[in-house]
Amino acid sequence: MVDYKPDAPHSPHLDSMFQALSDPTRRAMLQALAGQPRTVGELAAPFEISLAGASKHIQVLERAGLIHREVQGRVHTCHLDARPLHAGAEWIRHYERFWNRKLDALETLLRTADDKTGKRAAPPAQNKRKKK
Amino acid sequence: MVDYKPDAPHSPHLDSMFQALSDPTRRAMLQALAGQPRTVGELAAPFEISLAGASKHIQVLERAGLIHREVQGRVHTCHLDARPLHAGAEWIRHYERFWNRKLDALETLLRTADDKTGKRAAPPAQNKRKKK
Secondary structure, eight states: OOOOOOOOOOOOOHHHHHHHHTTTHHHHHHHHHHHHHHHHHHHHHTTOHHHHHHHHHHHHHHHTEEEEEEEEETTTEEEEEOOHHHHHHHHHHHTTTHHHHHHHHHHHHHHHHHHHTTOOOOOTTOOOOOOO | OOOOOOOOOOOOOHHHHHHHHHHHHHHHHHHHHHSSEEHHHHHHHHSSHHHHHHHHHHHHHHHTTTTEEEEEEEEEEEEOOOOOHHHHHHHHHTTTHHHHHHHHHHHHHHHHHHHHHTOOOOOOOOOOOOOO
């Protein structure tokens, strides 16, 4: 058995950030906040959930550091803070070469199939990704 | 109250992918598989968890489409499939301008503070990020 040492340090920020993104309501809330700051009521409005349900989602986003709340009397306004997403993007980007490699393999397979049937390969219009 | 329509279609793939990434053990397993395919036993070995516990994590990664399992008799070998991460990277990338904007605001604040104290601003060595 080949052993390996996991070299990823424990990153509670990544845990809570990816957890926050794993729900479609929370992703839609972030999308709404990208346009402008919104009150809790405004964030809850488009969803068929209670204000309490919406508040729970907002708390998950707050704990992940993705929004901060500005309190003025009874009005709580939520603001997007996208900075924690940067670490998530960096983490995922590390794997970019692996999905490109899969696409390269598919491309080779299609070209081989084309060669065998004597057809010309289609122009690589969908193939403008950056190679690493 | 300003209403908005959430324009993110429901994406169960994004749900399960971000959910899979929200755990440090699962992220370490993906990192291990980026080096080479590994058996379930090899994936479980570095962690202080039971083989059953490791299997649950592997199932979450499988459901997210991030690994596929090759079965040869009793030996189950796991392979990385990074393609679902592409959609996650695209989703997060949409917010890149927001974390850059925050950094710009911080930079302006620091420059203003420097101007007031009569100090020269530090050279922008850490400022090679792409502006959008």
